[in-house]
Amino acid sequence: MVAASGGSIDVGEALAHNQAVMARREKTMGLSIQRETFMLGQLSEKLGGNNQSAVA
Numbered sequence: 001m002v003a004a005s006g007g008s009i010d011v012g013e014a015l016a017h018n019q020a021v022m023a024r025r026e027k028t029m030g031l032s033i034q035r036e037t038f039m040l041g042q043l044s045e046k047l048g049g050n051n052q053s054a055v056a
Contacts, residue, residue: 011044011047015040018033018037018040021033
């Protein structure tokens, strides 16, 4: 999980959500969701695929 203001975010869940959104509306998506999804993937790899790790 990644600490965020007001709570925490499970990186794997966020990554899966973004991928699902992109799959449903790929042609209308802007670059921001693609960049965010890329960065979530990089973060997930850095955490060793263990999305339960906390990052402050």
